[in-house]
Amino acid sequence: MPASAPTSVVLLSGGLDSATACALAREAGHRLIGLSFDYGQRHRRELGAAALVAQALGLEEHHTVAVNLAAWGGSALTDPTMALPSAGLAAGTIPSTYVPGRNTVFIAIGLSLAEARGAERLVLGVNAVDYSGYPDCRPDYLEAFQSLADLASRSGRQGHGTRLWAPLVHWSKTEIVRQALRLNVPIAATWSCYGGGSQPCGVCDSCRIRDAALIEAGRPELASPPAPHTTPAAPPLEQPPPSP
Numbered sequence: 525m526p527a528s529a530p531t532s533v534v535l536l537s538g539g540l541d542s543a544t545a546c547a548l549a550r551e552a553g554h555r556l557i558g559l560s561f562d563y564g565q566r567h568r569r570e571l572g573a574a575a576l577v578a579q580a581l582g583l584e585e586h587h588t589v590a591v592n593l594a595a596w597g598g599s600a601l602t603d604p605t606m607a608l609p610s611a612g613l614a615a616g617t618i619p620s621t622y623v624p625g626r627n628t629v630f631i632a633i634g635l636s637l638a639e640a641r642g643a644e645r646l647v648l649g650v651n652a653v654d655y656s657g658y659p660d661c662r663p664d665y666l667e668a669f670q671s672l673a674d675l676a677s678r679s680g681r682q683g684h685g686t687r688l689w690a691p692l693v694h695w696s697k698t699e700i701v702r703q704a705l706r707l708n709v710p711i712a713a714t715w716s717c718y719g720g721g722s723q724p725c726g727v728c729d730s731c732r733i734r735d736a737a738l739i740e741a742g743r744p745e746l747a748s749p750p751a752p753h754t755t756p757a758a759p760p761l762e763q764p765p766p767s768p
Contacts, residue, residue: 525584527554532645532689533557533638535630536586538573539716540709540734541692546581547692547707549647557641559634564602566593567720576681576713589633601624601718608718610727618657619729621718627660631669631688637731638686639677648690651700660766666690697737700717711738711746724748 532554551558560574567668571588594602600609600620609620627650645706650661660663670688671681676678692700704711716734717724724731726748735747 525553529553529555529591529643531555531557531641531643532560532647533634533641533643533686534583534624534647535649536560536574536578536583537597537649538575539649540579540704541700542574543577543603543709543711544707544712545576545581545647545649545689545691546577547643547704547709549689550581551707552668554645554737556581556583557643559630559637560586560588561630561633562588562590563623563629564592566601566604566718569717569720570715573713573715576759577710580710580713582647586639586666591629591633593623594624595631599626608728610729610732615669618659621729622658623726625660625669627658627665628669631673635673635686639679641688642679645689646686648688649692650690651695651697653696660683661693663693666693682750688696698740701737701743706739706741711743717748726750756759 530553532549534542534549534556536542536546537560545725546556558574558578560571562571563570563763567689575586597603599622600606601623611622631646638646648666650666652662652668666688673688674685677685701711715724716730718728718730719725726732726735731748738744738747
């Protein structure tokens with residue numbers, strides 16, 4: 525990108541949504557700075573995925589900040605004693621995978637980096653459709669945080685503060701997949717599974733939503749691999765009755 529190009533800081537989780545939002549910012553002609561977080565999540569697979577995405581999409585910088593939200597737990601993503609949900613999202617409830625204060629902390633740190641770099645945008649991959657139970661993925665939350673950002677920063681007080689940009693907030697997961705394919709996002713390199721195995725589990729809520737969208741978008745080969753097929757054991761042979 526030319527030196528005169530606008531700059532975006534991208535909160536890069538390693539998942540499909542943040543990678544797609546990042547690619548949209550690149551398409552808009554922005555220089556990209558990635559910001560990922562080691563927040564005490566159950567596994568580090570998504571951090572490795574974030575590094576792969578940053579390289580594939582040509583980010584000029586990529587920072588990883590440690591902030592241990594697991595110290596006080598409260599989420600299935602930071603407390604390994606809590607079961608990961610796989611029964612689907614119930615209307616009107618906040619899933620156990622909600623991490624208390626996560627987006628508030630991440631956005632605040634992202635705005636600090638953005639102001640230091642003179643970035644016009646802080647790019648967020650939040651989505652209010654598939655994860656409507658999360659209070660910090662909703663449009664009213666983003667609007668309120670923008671007001672706070674404008675009041676809390678020197679650049680905001682001067683009238684040119686960083687804008688929160690969440691292009692996927694109203695998109696379906698299938699639309700996100702279609703845009704990712706159009707933008708040549710390295711989907712296979714992203715990681716959305718709540719587990720940290722060698723392959724996506726295919727059964728957690730995140731895997732099921734992602735896999736359904738990939739299949740609907742015509743790319744089933746990018747979905748989670750099927751579980752290994754186990755051939756049931758043959759029943760024991762019937763033994764002849766003992767001789768009298």
